[in-house]
Amino acid sequence: KxxxxxxxxxxxxxxxxxxxxxxxxxxxxxxxxxxxxxxxxxxxxxxxxxxxxxxGVFDSHGYMLALEGEIGETGGSVVVSTPFERAEPLPGGGFTITAGGEGGASLTTRLLVTAPGLAAQAVAARIDGYPADRIPPGHFGKGIYFRLTGKAPFERLIYPPPIPGALGTHYRKDLGGQAVFGPDLVYVETEDYSVDAAKAAEFEGYIRRFWPGLPDGTLTPDYAGIRPKLHGPGEPQPDFQLHGRDVHGLDGLVALFGIESPGLTSSLAIGEAVSEMLAHD
Known part of the structure; x- marks a missing residue:
């Protein structure tokens, strides 16, 4: 880089x-x-x-498949299409969790870790006894990407200085060898993953600051992502928040907030921190 x-x-x-x-x-x-x-x-x-x-470039899908394989090897399961509805602390410790989806489900667990990204605040609010005033405000930070038509111009990742509140538009060559630029940052109220093709001109101007040779008309809309931010426009960017018993007063619970980029690449370290918190709970 x-x-x-x-x-x-x-x-x-x-x-x-x-x-x-x-x-x-x-x-x-x-x-x-x-x-x-x-x-x-x-x-x-x-x-x-x-x-x-x-x-370097991170193979996120391969990484997640590897983690899923390790979970399965130790007797665990990754269960999808099972929305979290509520959790209730039990008198002797642990939680009863109610899940939705087809048929619904109820289960009991000794420890509970919540890390639902954009839904972190809503999930915390559904845990009985979680103090509402200890749930940090959340914001949706949308960023879009454009892909280059043509040969990738650089072998290395290229990062200009960050913009307020985000990394800003940078360059990477993906695992398929194609050039991708992004993201920008726009605060939105809902989960809207559309990419406005008209923003290509804005991207071109920004990219030419570090790559003056960008040809006209070679950027095509690619994809959008939304980050679970803990700060709004003009506010300083805080670190991730890992809430344990010292914050919310509930034994056996760690609630994660604001795990945006680089949450994926630091996820093993975050997992170690959560494990240590629960070991001392």
Missing amino acids: LVVATDEAEVERIEAIFVQATANGVEGLEHLTGAQARALEPGLNAHAAILSPES
Whole structure:
């Protein structure tokens, strides 16, 4: 990955990323001059850059299939089409969970972890005894992507400095070798996954800041995603929230809020943190 400053004004912003990444234990980071960055990626507009050789593209579907396989090997099950309706704490510990779907279901569990993304607030509100004032407000942050028609221009991921509240529009070459740009950030009230083709011109202008050679008319609408944000427009971006007994007062429950990108790539670390919380509950 190259994190790119396209002019002098952006150098301080990418340096802040370097400092934070170093503090977080990211390995192999290097400062590059603009000339060094362009030597790696000749079509790039770069005043300066940070090279992160340990970054890459993540096969999310393969990862989830692997996790599902491990769950099955240990006697667990992944059950879909079974919406969560409510949970009620039991006097001796644990929970009775009521689920919907075809035929419905009721089950008892000793521990309960909720991580439903966009529905995190609604699910927490359906757990009896969960204090309403400890449920953080949620916001839907929609981002769309465009795909390039033609040869991918760069071998490495290209990231400009983040925009307020999100990573901002960046470049990646997907596992099939095609170039994808996105996402932007627009706050929405409902789950709308449409992609407005008219936004191609806006994307073109942004992309040309780091790739001036983008040909006209080569961006095609691809897909949209919605992130479960804990901050609204103009508000500072908080970290993930993992609520244990110290927050909500319920034994055996961890509720996760705001697990947006990079929640997927950090999911094993999040799982370890949740497991540790429950072990000490």
